[in-house]
Amino acid sequence: MRHFLAANVVASKQFVKDAPLRHAWFESHSFRPMAGLCVDGRVQDFSEAIGLPTGVIEVFRSGGATINCRSISFSKRVLEAVRKTHDRGLDQDHAPMVSMFMCVAHYSHSHPKDASCAAWEHQIELALQAMQNNADQLNRSYAHDVMQGLPRRLVAFPVLVDTDLDAVIVIGPEGRLSVRELVANYSPQSEAHSTWAIVARLKRIFPEHWRPLIELAPYMRMRFYEDLAGLLRANLSFVQRVIDTKRPVELLVHQERLVFVGRHADWNTEHDTVFLIDDDNHRLKKDFAIAVKYVAKNILIDAITENERDWIVPIAINVPHDGDDRLPTEEYVRQVLLDLKAYIPEIAPSVVKWLLSSHGFGNIDLPVWAHIAVEKLANRVMFHATVSDRATRLFVPIATV
Template sequence: MPSTTLRNFVLELNRARSAEFCSPDAVDARRLYKKRHPTRILVFKCMDGRLNLSLLTGTPVGLLYPFRNMGGIFQLGCPYLGRLVLDLKEEALREGCRTLALCTYHFSKGSMQRGCAGHKYDIEASIIDADRLKGEFEAAFGYSQQVSAAIVVGVETDEDALSFHSNDGDFYVSEDLDLSPDEVYRKLADVYRGMSEEILNDLIPLVIGNQAYIRKHRAQTRHITELVHGENIIGVGRGMDWFLLPNRALFIGPYGTCWGEAVKVAGNIVLNNIRSGLVPEEDGCLLLISAPYAHRSELGMARLKARFLAEEATRALRQVEGLQFDTLAGVTALETRFYREL
C-alpha cells in the first residue's frame, strides 16, 4: 500500500482500536482485572516490532505500561524517563498499589541473527543491560521487593515465550505449559523468594496468558516472515499501545540524548525490509508520531511535543540514504486511546 494508504490504514486501525477500548465490555474487563491484580506493571523492552507483551500474555490494553528503546537499553537517570517512572510509582502508591518493572531482553532460539540487532545479536550483552536496569530500579526504590520490585524477563521471539530469572533460579514458560495457577505461583515464588505475595499473584495471569499463546502457535506453522523483522512503520513517542499488530512497527520512546540514533537504526531496518522484499516497495515507510495526554489541560503541550518529535525524527530519518517516508504526527487521548492527527 502506498504511504498515503498506510496513513489511512493506521488512522482506521486506531478508530477501531479506540472504539474497542471504550466499549462497555472492555471498560468492565479492565476494571475487574485491576481489582484482582492491582500491581502496576511497567515493561521495558526493545523497539522490535515482534515484542508486544499485551498480545503474548492476553492482557487487556491499558494495563501494562510500555517503555521502548533500541535494544531495551534504558537509564533511569535520564530526567524524562526517571520522571515518568517516578510519577507512575507515586500514582500507584496513592491508589494503594505496588509497582513491578519487567526489564526485558529478547532472543531467538532458532537463529542468532533473529535476535536483538540493538545488541548486535549478543544475548549475554542483552541480559547484562536488563540486569543493569534492574539494579538501577533497586538503587532508586529499594531491594525488598515488597512495594516496588524489578525483575529480568526474557522473550524468545520464535515462540513468543517468556522466561523469568533471578539469582535463585529460572522459570521458562515454554517448558511448563500445563501448570495450574497454583503451580505457577509456586514456580514464581521459587525464583523470587523475597517478593511480595501480591506482586507474585499479579504475575500469574501473564504466565497463564503466555501459556495459552504458545500452545496456540505450536498448533500452527509460523511462516519465516513472522520470525524476522517485517516492519515498515516507525513509531516515535508514547501512547501507541493500541497498535497491537505484531511485526508491523518499530517503536521508540524519546528517552535519553541519543534517541535520534535509534530512529536512524529503525530507518535502516525498514529500508532493509523493503530492499530484501519482506515489505513491498510500494507500501513505503511511515513515520508515526504520538504524544499522549491524560487531561484536556495537557492537550496544548502534547501538540507541541508531537511537533518537536516529528521534527527531530524527520531529521534523523533523512540521514538514512535511500529511505522514502511519509509522516503522520498526532496526539493520543489516554482515556480513549483515540489518536488525532495534527
C-alpha cells in the first residue's frame, strides 16, 4: 500500500496539470464517452483501458447491475450528465457534445464459469442482455429530442470487457468487434488494424440505417465511427501492453464510494481477480461474502503454485471527499471499516465451507498448510482504508489493519 500511496502523490500532481490534455482531447472529438459498469467492476480503470485522458469518461453504477435489481437513481444521473455534456461540455468553453454511452458487462475469457460477472451469477448472456436492455432504454429515452426537432444527444450500445486483458468487445445491431481478435492477428504493418479499416468494420456492425445514427446529423455519423475506432485502437495498444508486461497491478481510482476486494498495490497475480462493491448498507454484507470467497480462491491458487504461505486477502476502502468535508468522510470510512471487520467472523464459516466444496477445492488435494490456512481464513484478511480528494485525486491513508 505504501508504494501505491507514494506513486499516487506523483499521479495526483500530474492529474492537476492535465487540464490542457483533457481540453485538447475534447476539442478534437464530438462524442463524450460515458459508461455504466456492472456492480462488481473487476476491470482496470475503464478510461485507461480505452486510452482516455484522466477525468474524461463519466462512469455510472449501472441500472440492472444485479439480477432483478435496478438502480433508482441511474436514469436521473444519466439525464443530468447528458444535459451538462450537451449544454456546456466538461469545461464551459467546449462545444456541445453527443454522449457515447457504453453499457458494460465484465467476463473472463479464461475462467468464464467462476471469474466472470458474479452480479449475474456468471451467466454472461444474461448480463449482456441486461446491458442491451439498458442501451435500448437509453436510446429510446433520447428519441424524444428528435421528435421535438432537437438533435439526438446520446447513442448507447453494450460493451463486454474481458477482464483477463481488459480487452473490449463492442456489440452493435449487426454483430460484434473484438479487440482480443485484433490483438491475436496484430501486426504493426497490417492494414487491418488501421483506423480506416476499423471504421469500415464498425460501419457493418452499426449500419447507418440504425435509428440512433439516422437521428444524428450526417457529419456526426462519420464522427461516431471515427471516435469509436480511436477508442478501439487505443484499447488494442493497451491490451498489447498488458500482454507484454503481464499487467502491473494498480489500484482503481473511480471517484465513487467503493470497496475493493482483491486489489493490492504491491501484489502481482496471474488471475488478478478484484471485486468492486458498493458501500450500500443493505447489500454490503452479501456482496462482501461473494467477493471474499472468489478472491480467496484465486489468491490461494497462486499461493499454492508459488508455495507462498504468507498470503492475504487484501481489502481496500476508499471514499472521495470534496473541499472541507474530509473529516466527516474519514469518520464514515472508519465506520465502513468497522462494519466489514465485524462481518468477517460472520461470513468466514460459509466462505470456508464453499472453498472446501466442489465449487472451490473439494476435488483437489490441498497441501496441509493450505488446508489449515483456509480453515483460518478470518486471520488472512487485511484492510487498507483511505479517503481521496476529488479535486486532486490524492489518496490519504486512514488505517491499515
